[in-house]
Amino acid sequence: MSATLRITCSRSNLQKVRDFVREYLVEEHLSAVTVNQVVLAVDEVVANFIIHANGEDESQFLDVALGVTPHRLDVEIVDQGDTIFLPPSHQAPDLREYVRQGRKGGMGMTLVHRLMDDVSFFARDNHTVCHLSKRLP
Amino acid sequence: MKVTAQPSADTLTLHLDGELDASSAILLDTELAKPDILNYKKVLVDCAKLSYISSAGLGVFISHLQRFQDAEVKLVFFNMQEKVFNVFEILGLDALMTIVPTEAEATAA
Numbered sequence: 001m002s003a004t005l006r007i008t009c010s011r012s013n014l015q016k017v018r019d020f021v022r023e024y025l026v027e028e029h030l031s032a033v034t035v036n037q038v039v040l041a042v043d044e045v046v047a048n049f050i051i052h053a054n055g056e057d058e059s060q061f062l063d064v065a066l067g068v069t070p071h072r073l074d075v076e077i078v079d080q081g082d083t084i085f086l087p088p089s090h091q092a093p094d095l096r097e098y099v100r101q102g103r104k105g106g107m108g109m110t111l112v113h114r115l116m117d118d119v120s121f122f123a124r125d126n127h128t129v130c131h132l133s134k135r136l137p
Numbered sequence: 138m139k140v141t142a143q144p145s146a147d148t149l150t151l152h153l154d155g156e157l158d159a160s161s162a163i164l165l166d167t168e169l170a171k172p173d174i175l176n177y178k179k180v181l182v183d184c185a186k187l188s189y190i191s192s193a194g195l196g197v198f199i200s201h202l203q204r205f206q207d208a209e210v211k212l213v214f215f216n217m218q219e220k221v222f223n224v225f226e227i228l229g230l231d232a233l234m235t236i237v238p239t240e241a242e243a244t245a246a
Contacts, residue, residue, distance in 0.1 A: 011160040018156070018189070036189065036220035043191050047159045095233060099203050104166075104196040107228060111192055114227050 001027075002067035007046075009054040009061060009081075017046050017064055024066045028073075028136065038073060038134060041115040044108040045077050045130050053085035053128065068136070075132040078124075085128045086121045140168050147178040148244070154186040157194030165194065169201045175208040181243045185216035190224055198234065211235065215243035 005020045007013040021039045030038075046062060054060045060081040067074045079085065090109050098106065113119055118133040138161030139154040157165060174180060198212070205212050214236040217225075225231045237243050 011158075014158050014160055015156065018158075033220045033223050036223065039189070040191060040224060043158060047191070047193070051159065095199070095229060098199055099233060102200045102203050104200040105192070107195060107199075108192040111224070111227065 002065060004063055004065045006061055006063050008058045009050045009056055010058050011047065011050055011056060013050070014043055014047060018043055020064065021066065025073075028068060030136065034137070037115045038075075041112045041132055041134075042075055042077070044112050045132065048087070048108060049077065049079050049085065049128070049130075053079055053083060054081055057081075071136050073134045073136055075130075077130040077132075079128040081128075082126050083128070084123045084126070086123070138164055140164050142168060144177075148181060149174060149177045149179070150181040150183055152183040152186070156189035157187060157197075158189065158191045159193040162191075162193040162197050166197045166200075169197065175204070175210055177210055179211045179213060179244075179246075180205065181240070182212065182214045183216055183240070184214055184218065184221060187221055188218065190221055195224070195228065195230060199230075202234070211246065213237060213243045213246045215240050 003024050005017065007016060018039045021042050022035060025035050025038060042064065046064065049062050050056055063078045063080060065076045087109060090113055092110055093106055116132045116134050120131045122129055138157055141152040143150040143152065151168060202212065214234060217236055222236065225236065235246055237246060
C-alpha cells in the first residue's frame with residue numbers, strides 16, 4: 001500500500017507532512033522511536049525543499065509518497081518546481097564548533113543520513129527528487 | 138508549540154508543549170534571546186510535553202549554548218520523552234548538553 005500527499009511550499013505545512021507519515025505508519029506497528037525517526041527524516045528533507053530550494057514560495061508544491069514492502073519503507077519527495085536542488089555531498093558537522101560559533105542550522109541532512117539507510121537526490125523530468133529508505137524490523 | 142516561562146529566584150524553567158520544528162522554533166529562540174535570561178543561574182527546560190524536535194529546534198538550543206556558558210548559566214533538560222532523547226543521542230548532543238530524567242535532578246544539577 002502506498003500513500004501520497006501534496007503540499008505547497010510553506011513551513012506551516014510541515015505539521016501536515018509529519019501527521020501524514022505518522023498516520024501511514026500506524027499499520028506497521030513500529031516503536032514510537034522508529035516512527036519518530038522516519039517522521040523526522042521526512043520533515044528535514046521537506047523543510048529543506050520548502051525553505052532552501054523554493055524560498056517558501058507558496059505557488060510551488062511538493063509531493064511526498066510513502067510505500068512499505070516487507071521490512072522496508074521507501075519515501076519519495078518530489079519538488080514539482082523546475083529548479084534542480086541537489087545538496088552538496090554531506091559532511092558530518094563538528095557540533096562543538098557549531099556551539100562555539102552559535103550556529104543555528106546545518107544539522108538537518110546529518111540527521112537524515114543517520115536516521116535512514118539510504119538517501120539519494122537526483123533529477124527526474126526536470127524536477128528534484130529525494131529518495132529515502134529504511135529497513136524496518 | 139507553546140513555551141511557558143516560569144521564573145523563581147535564580148532559576149528559570151521553560152515548559153515546552155508541542156512540536157518544535159522549522160515553523161515553531163522561532164518561539165523558543167525569542168524566549169532564549171531575551172537579555173535577562175542571563176541573570177539566572179540556571180535555565181531548566183521541561184520536556185515532558187515536548188513531543189517532537191527537528192534540527193531547527195536543536196539548532197536554537199545550540200545557538201544559545203555558548204552564550205549561556207559564557208555567562209555561567211546552566212542549561213539543563215529534564216523529563217525528556219525517549220523518542221526526543223533519541224534525536225539528541227543520534228547527533229551526539231547528549232554529550233554536549235545536560236539532560237537528566239527528573240525535575241529534582243535538574244534542580245540539583
